[in-house]
Amino acid sequence: STKYNRLNHTLQVGSGIRYDIRKRTEEGIAPSTWQQISEAPALDVPTYKILIISKAFPWSFIIRAPAGSVVTCGTIFEELHKRLQWQIEDAEWAIVAVDKRRKEVIEKAAKSRQAKDRDTRLKRIDWLGDMTMFEGLEIDKEFETKRHLPGSASVTETWVVRFGKR
Numbered sequence: 001s002t003k004y005n006r007l008n009h010t011l012q013v014g015s016g017i018r019y020d021i022r023k024r025t026e027e028g029i030a031p032s033t034w035q036q037i038s039e040a041p042a043l044d045v046p047t048y049k050i051l052i053i054s055k056a057f058p059w060s061f062i063i064r065a066p067a068g069s070v071v072t073c074g075t076i077f078e079e080l081h082k083r084l085q086w087q088i089e090d091a092e093w094a095i096v097a098v099d100k101r102r103k104e105v106i107e108k109a110a111k112s113r114q115a116k117d118r119d120t121r122l123k124r125i126d127w128l129g130d131m132t133m134f135e136g137l138e139i140d141k142e143f144e145t146k147r148h149l150p151g152s153a154s155v156t157e158t159w160v161v162r163f164g165k166r
Contacts, residue, residue, distance in 0.1 A: 006044045010037045010073045013136030013162055020166050021084060022113070022125055022132050025077050038074030043157065046070045051155035052080065052137070053147050056163050057127050058092065059083070060147070062155065080134070080161065084125040093122070105129035128163055135162040 009015050017037075019028050026034070042050060048065040063079045065071045088096075088106070096102050109126040113119075125132065137159040144158050 008040055008042050008073050011137045013138050019134040020132050021081055021134050040073045042071045042073055047157055051158040052161050054161045086124050088122040131163045133164040133166045135164045137161055
């Protein structure tokens with residue numbers, strides 16, 4: 001659709017790229033594909049800062065271009081992976097602790113992940129449960145407006161990341 005045509009095809013919903021965000025890019029994206037997309041600009045105009053929000057998690061991520069470059073597809077995949085590896089903080093857990101369903105999703109995902117990586121702390125990636133497949137970025141002005149923290153600066157390039165079942 002034309003409203004997304006500023007966005008690199010790789011990042012669009014339905015582009016066909018299958019990337020399990022739990023994995024580092026070099027494990028989750030075929031080397032031949034990575035070679036083609038990693039340095040490709042995320043948008044058709046030079047963009048130095050993109051804000052990523054999601055209906056699937058409560059965080060917002062400002063992704064900045066590496067020095068002397070623009071935000072690339074590779075930067076977006078790498079930053080999403082990296083930031084979802086961060087630990088769940090106490091205040092975040094306090095919100096989840098009273099949400100039985102979300103708590104169960106996180107604990108189940110954590111148990112499965114911990115069997116592999118031996119890291120006993122809860123991570124943001126666990127919040128997604130089994131919905132860890134990157135499906136793409138989209139514009140959702142209504143959600144963006146609701147999600148915007150009052151009093152904080154808005155970012156022109158705000159995109160909503162969508163995830164699907166793995």
